[in-house]
Amino acid sequence: MRTGAELDVVELAAGIVLAGAVLALWRKDLRALISVLSLQGAALATVAAVLAVHDGDAGLGVVAGVVLLAKGLVIPGLLARVVRADPGSRETAPLVNVPASLITAAVLVVVSYLVAGHLTALFPGPLTRLAPLGLATVLVGFFVLVTRRKAVSQIVGLLLVDNGVALVAFLLTAGVPLLVELGASLDVLLVVVVLQVLATSMRARFGHIDLDQLRELHD
Amino acid sequence: MLLVAIVCVPLGAGAFAAMVPWGRVIGWAMAVADATVLGLAIVLAVQTDRHQVAGGLDGVLRADALSAFMAVVIGAVSLLASIQSVRYLEAEIARGEHSARHASLYSLLVQVFVACMLAAVLSANLGALWVAVEATTIATTFLVGHRRTDKALEASWKYVLICSVGIALAFLGTVLVYFAALHVPGHPTGASVLDWTSLMHDSHRLDPGVVRLAMALLVLGYGTKVGLAPMHSWLPDAHSQAPAPVSALMSGVLLTVAFYALLRFKAVADGALGPEFTRTLLVIVGLASLLVAASLLLTQRDVKRMLAYHSIEHMGLIALGAAAGTTLAIAAVLLHILGHGLAKAVLFLASGEILLVEGTTEIDKIPALLARRPLLGGIFGFGLVALLGLPPFSLFVSELNMIRGELAVGLGWAAGLSLVAMAVIFAAVMAHSRHLLLGGRVASSSATSRLVGIPLVGGLVACAAFGLSAWPLQPLLDAAARVVVR
Numbered sequence: 001m002r003t004g005a006e007l008d009v010v011e012l013a014a015g016i017v018l019a020g021a022v023l024a025l026w027r028k029d030l031r032a033l034i035s036v037l038s039l040q041g042a043a044l045a046t047v048a049a050v051l052a053v054h055d056g057d058a059g060l061g062v063v064a065g066v067v068l069l070a071k072g073l074v075i076p077g078l079l080a081r082v083v084r085a086d087p088g089s090r091e092t093a094p095l096v097n098v099p100a101s102l103i104t105a106a107v108l109v110v111v112s113y114l115v116a117g118h119l120t121a122l123f124p125g126p127l128t129r130l131a132p133l134g135l136a137t138v139l140v141g142f143f144v145l146v147t148r149r150k151a152v153s154q155i156v157g158l159l160l161v162d163n164g165v166a167l168v169a170f171l172l173t174a175g176v177p178l179l180v181e182l183g184a185s186l187d188v189l190l191v192v193v194v195l196q197v198l199a200t201s202m203r204a205r206f207g208h209i210d211l212d213q214l215r216e217l218h219d
Numbered sequence: 220m221l222l223v224a225i226v227c228v229p230l231g232a233g234a235f236a237a238m239v240p241w242g243r244v245i246g247w248a249m250a251v252a253d254a255t256v257l258g259l260a261i262v263l264a265v266q267t268d269r270h271q272v273a274g275g276l277d278g279v280l281r282a283d284a285l286s287a288f289m290a291v292v293i294g295a296v297s298l299l300a301s302i303q304s305v306r307y308l309e310a311e312i313a314r315g316e317h318s319a320r321h322a323s324l325y326s327l328l329v330q331v332f333v334a335c336m337l338a339a340v341l342s343a344n345l346g347a348l349w350v351a352v353e354a355t356t357i358a359t360t361f362l363v364g365h366r367r368t369d370k371a372l373e374a375s376w377k378y379v380l381i382c383s384v385g386i387a388l389a390f391l392g393t394v395l396v397y398f399a400a401l402h403v404p405g406h407p408t409g410a411s412v413l414d415w416t417s418l419m420h421d422s423h424r425l426d427p428g429v430v431r432l433a434m435a436l437l438v439l440g441y442g443t444k445v446g447l448a449p450m451h452s453w454l455p456d457a458h459s460q461a462p463a464p465v466s467a468l469m470s471g472v473l474l475t476v477a478f479y480a481l482l483r484f485k486a487v488a489d490g491a492l493g494p495e496f497t498r499t500l501l502v503i504v505g506l507a508s509l510l511v512a513a514s515l516l517l518t519q520r521d522v523k524r525m526l527a528y529h530s531i532e533h534m535g536l537i538a539l540g541a542a543a544g545t546t547l548a549i550a551a552v553l554l555h556i557l558g559h560g561l562a563k564a565v566l567f568l569a570s571g572e573i574l575l576v577e578g579t580t581e582i583d584k585i586p587a588l589l590a591r592r593p594l595l596g597g598i599f600g601f602g603l604v605a606l607l608g609l610p611p612f613s614l615f616v617s618e619l620n621m622i623r624g625e626l627a628v629g630l631g632w633a634a635g636l637s638l639v640a641m642a643v644i645f646a647a648v649m650a651h652s653r654h655l656l657l658g659g660r661v662a663s664s665s666a667t668s669r670l671v672g673i674p675l676v677g678g679l680v681a682c683a684a685f686g687l688s689a690w691p692l693q694p695l696l697d698a699a700a701r702v703v704v705r
Contacts, residue, residue: 198379
């Protein structure tokens with residue numbers, strides 16, 4: 001089995017991913033959120049790298065590099081460009097206030113541990129035990145998505161969901177097949193590019209990117 | 220070889236369109252490419268008819284009767300859409316809304332979109348299937364926003380954000396299936412763990428607890444792309460704001476390509492869990508979608524939004540049919556996928572023509588279409604008749620058989636509820652379309668371009684023909700249904 005030091009590093013990195021998600025609920029400064037995402041990306045890459053070294057899996061090593069590049073550098077860079085173009089960039093009015101959000105996050109973590117019982121039952125390893133951290137990140141990301149109204153905060157929510165899924169994938173299966181893993185990383189990168197272009201043109205057109213004020217399409 | 224050709228023809232056509240300045244000839248070249256896809260897909264369907272399986276690209280691509288059937292539907296709808304695209308782009312360029320470069324980009328994206336859908340139904344691996352479905356979101360975002368209005372921008376934002384979240388959940392579901400398959404002793408390892416054949420072979424040995432969690436995520440995730448409630452909210456916006464040929468493709472085939480993914484996973488999950496669990500999930504989302512469609516159709520004031528809610532209704536019906544899961548019901552689901560694809564494509568394309576000649580798609584502002592523009596009004600009227608599930612169109616037959624399937628497995632109560640929802644929708648659509656088709660008096664009538672008339676009438680005739688006799692299709696439908704029914 002894996003050595004203690006390797007396991008420590010993976011546990012720390014997985015913890016950082018979830019802590020980042022909770023931090024995203026708490027901080028309103030959008031620039032801080034972007035640093036959080038960058039840190040999460042680096043933590044995910046670390047998990048993949050440790051597993052790659054342990055298993056001697058070159059493909060997973062490539063994935064670790066791609067994750068570091070995409071989630072650690074390029075995506076936060078793209079988001080930073082959106083925020084720089086929008087000076088008053090704070091999440092002013094989330095639909096749920098911070099204390100309530102943090103309590104919700106605690107509940108979501110408990111839910112993830114309950115749901116993950118099936119996973120640990122199938123394969124009770126030290127890495128499977130960490131999977132609930134990824135599931136909780138997914139749920140917190142979902143919560144961010146439905147309660148935040150700024151375009152950038154919504155992208156952050158989407159990326160939290162995505163990082164949570166990636167963490168679960170690394171922990172449970174040391175990554176899905178290389179083709180799929182690379183396809184997934186490329187897809188999320190392209191989605192962020194698309195969202196960045198849309199956010200930029202929304203700013204140019206409406207002068208803001210506050211989605212609460214877009215109310216033309218509704219029933 | 221055939222499979223590679225089917226995916227590469229639209230890709231090549233798109234690349235060609237991107238490199239040369241757009242003109243009418245290029246538009247027609249795209250239509251020829253899509254006609255080629257349709258032809259090749261029919262050849263494939265004939266080949267795979269009797270449980271034969273075609274492979275390609277070193278095992279990455281694979282086709283059985285189900286994939287071949289879906290490829291035929293994609294080919295047919297994209298042929299209709301690309302013919303109408305010529306007219307859409309010419310009109311936009313003439314109005315000065317778009318440059319020729321935009322038209323080239325449009326052609327490229329539409330062909331990439333079609334190629335992604337084909338890759339999705341032809342991929343051997345359920346992970347690669349996910350990548351292809353996700354890629355359709357990226358290819359279509361700028362198409363939804365192609366008209367570059369405020370509303371189109373807002374619609375594309377909602378579309379890409381909601382669908383990306385949905386598809387991320389589907390990825391988590393796929394990862395869990397992979398996890399379950401990895402821990403089956405003797406299951407192939409490496410890249411082929413998620414291969415359809417190996418998963419089906421070992422499906423009864425997958426861990427039920429993990430598969431249950433996976434299937435819930437997959438229904439929610441792919442269900443988002445299918446437009447099933449509760450994750451449907453992007454659909455009316457995206458379908459109403461996209462250019463008509465894109466709406467036709469998105470509503471006519473993209474929704475059902477995502478449903479195809481669910482059918483595949485359902486077969487795997489049924490092996491591990493028995494049919495009850497997935498059935499319950501599909502009944503819940505199916506009935507919720509019917510409820511949403513019935514309650515919101517009543518208040519629609521716009522033709523394209525009306526059609527969009529209609530799509531949610533039909534996806535709900537398909538979900539109920541799949542929940543029944545007998546060979547009869549699945550064959551009916553597939554026939555419904557074809558019939559809905561053709562009828563919905565015709566209606567969206569007709570609504571694009573209405574927007575072009577009338578300048579609006581608001582129902583109140585376009586009365587008496589049948590008297591003023593007999594051909595266009597007639598197409599629209601017959602399209603609605605088809606979509607409401609009246610004979611002779613194939614949707615009547617498929618709805619009947621889906622209900623028979625539901626009765627056979629004790630889902631009679633759900634079938635009853637779906638009939639109530641369909642009755643409400645019938646009344647709502649009648650009320651809306653009576654004004655649109657008949658209302659008010661008019662003096663003169665004007666003709667409709669043959670370029671519009673011929674393909675749309677052709678689509679409706681095909682839909683009616685399959686309703687009167689499913690003869691050329693029935694063996695294929697049965698073979699395709701048996702792929703996912705045990």
